[in-house]
Amino acid sequence: MTTSVTISEVGPRDGLQSVDRVMATEAKKAWIKALAEAGVSEIEVGSFVPPKLLPQMADTAEIVAFAKTIPGLDVVALVPNLKGAERAIACGVDKMSIPFSMSETHSINNVRKDHPAMIAEIKAIADLVAQQPEGQRPYFEVGLSTAFGCTIEGPVPDDQIVRLAEAAMEAGVAEVGLSDTTGYANPAQVTRLVRKVKAAIGSDKLNTLHLHNTRGLGLANVMAGLAEGISTFDSSLGGLGGCPFAPGASGNIVTEDLVFMLEAMGIDTGIDLTKLLKVRDIVAEALPGEPLYGFTPDAGLPLGFKGIAA
Secondary structure, three states: OOOEOEEEEOHHHHHHHOOOOOOOHHHHHHHHHHHHHOOOOEEEEEEOOOOOOOHHHOOHHHHHHHHOOOOOOEEEEEOOOHHHHHHHHHHOOOEEEEEEEOOHHHHHHHHOOOHHHHHHHHHHHHHHHHHOOOOOOOEEEEEEEOOOOEOOOEOOOHHHHHHHHHHHHHOOOOEEEEEOOOOOOOHHHHHHHHHHHHHHHOHHHEEEEEOEOOOOOHHHHHHHHHHOOOOEEEEEHHHOOEOOOOOOOEOEOEHHHHHHHHHHOOOEOOOOHHHHHHHHHHHHHHOOOOOOOOHHHHHOOOOOOOOOOO
């Protein structure tokens, strides 16, 4: 099992897109700055989608510009299409990800494209990235969303996921990640699917899992991923977020609980948990009344905890 893990904080994007209210831009900046000061090294700060669809993300360009001033921070943005990728590249993101739904029905609902159209879009973005000057090319990853099941179609065949992962790689992306968009995954399924996709595209081309805790299996699924060599896990402060186009699919893994589990196991995250717990105050003040989840924030750190803060 790996001795260190990257936690990619997705709250400012995945978390906020599921919140009806729009967080003030200055509050977002304070949140991102505090996360970085706590040791979070990668943050998905927004998405380049039309503001009329997600007004919560209307200030993404400004947020990216701010985040880029923070030393050592990898600034990530989600892009839904080529136009979004053009905007992300112009803003200088370090990494961008496009959601590619393994459920074709979800894909049509989410980005209004079937699978062949999505492959074409992914190739166009990969080609655009390749055209950028060396040293200015963002890392381009495809998130294989609804990989563990879809609230519209139900189970998605493993062979279909493997085939589409191969197609994404052939289109020119750097790697793919597996996303439990709907919170359906279980540890045995995580093990099986990670192994199948790695066998098809190469073990170094699948490093990230985006897991939800909708049915309480988020951390158990992390353990399954760790055992298969996964080194990056997405999570959200306070468990904010879900998918607005997958009914009932709330519940990102709580960053605070994930950091506690890993650090307690002796796996280095680089994150100071005491500082991270204080970041919740910024979000709570900016979004009064919005539920924030997590066992660790409620229980506190145990006596003798050996994380970074100790």
